[in-house]
Amino acid sequence: MSESPQLLSGDEAIALAALHAGVRLGTGYPGTPSTEILETFDRLGGRAQWSPNEKVALEVGLGAAFGGARTLVTMKHVGLNVAADPLFTATYTDLAGGLVLVSADDPGMASSQNEQDNRHYARAAAVPMLEPIDSQQAYDLTLLAFEISERWQIPVILRITTRVCHSKTIVRPGATPHLAPEPDFARNIPSRVMIPAYAKPAHRRLREKIAAIAAWNDAQGPHQIFDGGSALGIIATGIAAVHAREAAPQARLLTIGMTHPLPLETIRRFAAGCDRLVVLEEGDPVLVEALGAAGIPAEGKPESFRFGELSVQRVRRILAHDQTPEPVPPKGKPPELCQGCSHRGVFEVLRDMNCIVAGDIGCYTLGVLPPFQAMDTCVCMGASIGVGLGLRHVLPEEQARRVVSVIGDSTFVHSGITGLAEMVYNPPKTGHVVMILDNGTTAMTGQQEHPGTGRTLHHDPTGKICFEDLARAMGVQNVHVVHFQSEEGTLERLLKDLLTRSETSLVVARQPCVLAAPKIRFYEKAAADRLQAACPSQLADD
Amino acid sequence: MNNVTNIVIAGLGGQGVLKASDILADAAFRAGFDVKKSELHGMSQRGGSVSSDVRFGEQVWSPMVPAGEADVLVVLEETQVEINRGVLRPGGALIGPDLIGPNVLKTRKSLNVALLGALSALLEIPQEHWDAAIHANLETKLHTLNEQAFALGRAAAAQRVTPA
Numbered sequence: 102m103s104e105s106p107q108l109l110s111g112d113e114a115i116a117l118a119a120l121h122a123g124v125r126l127g128t129g130y131p132g133t134p135s136t137e138i139l140e141t142f143d144r145l146g147g148r149a150q151w152s153p154n155e156k157v158a159l160e161v162g163l164g165a166a167f168g169g170a171r172t173l174v175t176m177k178h179v180g181l182n183v184a185a186d187p188l189f190t191a192t193y194t195d196l197a198g199g200l201v202l203v204s205a206d207d208p209g210m211a212s213s214q215n216e217q218d219n220r221h222y223a224r225a226a227a228v229p230m231l232e233p234i235d236s237q238q239a240y241d242l243t244l245l246a247f248e249i250s251e252r253w254q255i256p257v258i259l260r261i262t263t264r265v266c267h268s269k270t271i272v273r274p275g276a277t278p279h280l281a282p283e284p285d286f287a288r289n290i291p292s293r294v295m296i297p298a299y300a301k302p303a304h305r306r307l308r309e310k311i312a313a314i315a316a317w318n319d320a321q322g323p324h325q326i327f328d329g330g331s332a333l334g335i336i337a338t339g340i341a342a343v344h345a346r347e348a349a350p351q352a353r354l355l356t357i358g359m360t361h362p363l364p365l366e367t368i369r370r371f372a373a374g375c376d377r378l379v380v381l382e383e384g385d386p387v388l389v390e391a392l393g394a395a396g397i398p399a400e401g402k403p404e405s406f407r408f409g410e411l412s413v414q415r416v417r418r419i420l421a422h423d424q425t426p427e428p429v430p431p432k433g434k435p436p437e438l439c440q441g442c443s444h445r446g447v448f449e450v451l452r453d454m455n456c457i458v459a460g461d462i463g464c465y466t467l468g469v470l471p472p473f474q475a476m477d478t479c480v481c482m483g484a485s486i487g488v489g490l491g492l493r494h495v496l497p498e499e500q501a502r503r504v505v506s507v508i509g510d511s512t513f514v515h516s517g518i519t520g521l522a523e524m525v526y527n528p529p530k531t532g533h534v535v536m537i538l539d540n541g542t543t544a545m546t547g548q549q550e551h552p553g554t555g556r557t558l559h560h561d562p563t564g565k566i567c568f569e570d571l572a573r574a575m576g577v578q579n580v581h582v583v584h585f586q587s588e589e590g591t592l593e594r595l596l597k598d599l600l601t602r603s604e605t606s607l608v609v610a611r612q613p614c615v616l617a618a619p620k621i622r623f624y625e626k627a628a629a630d631r632l633q634a635a636c637p638s639q640l641a642d643d
Numbered sequence: 644m645n646n647v648t649n650i651v652i653a654g655l656g657g658q659g660v661l662k663a664s665d666i667l668a669d670a671a672f673r674a675g676f677d678v679k680k681s682e683l684h685g686m687s688q689r690g691g692s693v694s695s696d697v698r699f700g701e702q703v704w705s706p707m708v709p710a711g712e713a714d715v716l717v718v719l720e721e722t723q724v725e726i727n728r729g730v731l732r733p734g735g736a737l738i739g740p741d742l743i744g745p746n747v748l749k750t751r752k753s754l755n756v757a758l759l760g761a762l763s764a765l766l767e768i769p770q771e772h773w774d775a776a777i778h779a780n781l782e783t784k785l786h787t788l789n790e791q792a793f794a795l796g797r798a799a800a801a802q803r804v805t806p807a
């Protein structure tokens with residue numbers, strides 16, 4: 102296919118490649134900077150779905166791949182922590198269709214709670230990993246990832262970083278659309294049922310696959326050498342490669358497209374031709390340590406460059422051994438909750454009641470900043486409930502009675518339900534109060550649907566989880582809904598009452614996100630119109 | 644690298660900084676340049692500082708404009724001028740929001756495109772590519788309004804561009 106060149110973000114390029122690769126199903130959970138991949142795939146006509154969380158997304162993807170379909174699974178870096186359990190054993194199995202897992206890392210934490218480096222997962226779980234340097238490579242390496250995945254029947258991780266995801270660069274799409282065979286179940290028990298008897302040989306097979314892929318990577322992997330003088334050789338991965346090319350155009354440069362398993366012989370040959378060898382990588386010293394272990398000595402970067410993104414200036418500093426303090430960029434204005442945001446009223450009440458707030462992740466995390474400063478903990482999605490319960494268990498009663506767990510609607514579905522089970526099963530002596538801030542969307546990442554909205558990724562109506570019913574069915578003692586129409590002071594009175602009881606309580610504070618509200622109304626109207634067109638009599642009966 | 648043009652567009656969330664950089668990058672792409680555009684975004688909430696880098700030329704490597712190397716800084720909000728000034732190279736041009744008087748535009752929402760008009764006076768991108776980029780990146784009902792804003796900005800720049 103010779104499509105004309107396009108200016109695409111890395112995320113868009115992956116979606117386009119997935120379409121050309123014949124992906125039958127894309128699954129994932131939103132998370133910056135990965136969110137736009139599935140949204141674009143859907144817009145291009147692919148079949149994409151949001152799962153409740155990343156673990157489920159990977160499991161659905163795995164099932165599709167067992168069934169013979171090419172599958173794309175997307176998440177942000179911390180999402181892979183949630184999906185790690187299926188990942189570490191999925192690698193033991195033999196897939197039928199290709200499965201590519203996109204992990205979007207966020208060095209510099211533009212929009213994340215940590216800057217973990219997911220290259221460690223490639224080694225830990227023995228998964229091949231590809232790392233594009235721009236949108237063209239994001240496109241090319243996605244296609245390649247599917248080929249590798251199918252050839253060795255193994256999941257492949259495509260690791261991208263914020264700058265690759267969100268930078269737009271020119272892409273020349275060149276793929277002939279892949280004609281995938283129709284999915285068809287072929288039973289293969291020893292390679293898919295991981296009981297010890299089958300897992301033991303499976304582990305050996307996995308190591309053989311990785312060794313074979315390493316040899317392939319050396320022979321024809323997606324690395325590239327830019328010629329230059331022998332005085333300085335640079336080995337770079339991801340976005341660091343383009344910074345390096347700009348900062349040191351005179352240097353010899355080896356960019357490595359598949360960073361696990363490494364093309365060690367290629368690297369060894371490259372190293373032999375350089376007087377000075379520097380490894381440029383964002384995040385942890387993963388590559389430089391791997392080279393050291395393989396007996397290829399190379400210079401890494403000083404510890405201070407582990408933190409934050411790299412840039413052309415920072416690469417110049419590393420190359421020049423410049424250890425002077427880096428200039429601190431002037432602080433911009435931090436984001437704040439929108440005017441009219443429903444979270445505002447909740448945090449005013451929590452602040453005024455001097456609550457100890459076990460918080461969670463979403464727009465509402467901004468409740469930690471002035472003028473509210475009404476959040477005391479925030480660790481990972483879903484942690485608010487467990488952390489709140491832990492505080493309740495050990496604090497003196499006067500303090501324990503002020504502890505409230507606050508969690509968003511999307512976050513609750515993602516990983517709050519098990520927290521609720523814990524509350525019912527191990528209730529603190531003083532009871533506990535959990536608040537779901539239900540604004541009808543996943544606002545933080547750009548207003549995605551989730552199982553509590555009752556609409557699919559494509560915004561079509563589907564099954565809907567009712568938080569109140571769920572909590573009652575699970576055995577939570579007090580379940581209340583506070584609507585935005587409720588009279589002033591309702592939430593405060595309710596919380597005061599619940600905090601004095603030694604019972605388990607859930608309060609759903611329900612008011613749509615002001616940015617999402619017009620779209621929600623639009624989707625609701627479209628669904629109602631369609632229903633009426635399809636079945637006018639039924640509506641008349643209601 | 645000296646044939647690469649570096650532009651930084653800055654402002655506050657909700658002002659259309661990213662839309663403006665999309666239009667600029669698209670216009671440069673249509674004009675046949677190698678283009679890279681980069682920014683950090685993600686959080687939905689309005690109001691925080693936002694900036695976007697656009698680089699174009701024969702061949703562009705890094706998508707980020709190195710500090711002190713921007714040829715032009717376009718700023719949509721007065722309070723954001725000082726914190727971004729450091730991106731400009733010596734002799735680089737600043738296009739600030741004060742270029743467009745308070746009641747000149749039908750809506751202040753098109754300030755982003757008006758300032759692109761001002762920027763266009765400094766760049767060698769033919770008008771037809773700007774038009775096409777505006778059309779491709781904005782809803783049809785917004786085309787006329789933004790074409791007018793663009794023309795206004797371009798005229799204003801012909802009179803005055805603040806030296807940095």
Ligand SMILES: Cc1ncc(C[n+]2csc(CCOP(=O)(O)OP(=O)(O)O)c2C)c(N)n1
Nearest residue numbers: 132180462463464509510511512543544545
């Ligand atoms: C494991 C994991 N996946 C994804 C994310 C990205 N993320 C942070 S908060 C959030 C959901 C926010 O939605 P919600 O809880 O409804 O709160 P809102 O932003 O709407 O206030 C997402 C997807 C993350 N931080 N961690």
Ligand code: SF4
Nearest residue numbers: 439442464544614615
């Ligand atoms: S995007 Fe929605 S949830 Fe987020 S701050 Fe704005 S109104 Fe609140």
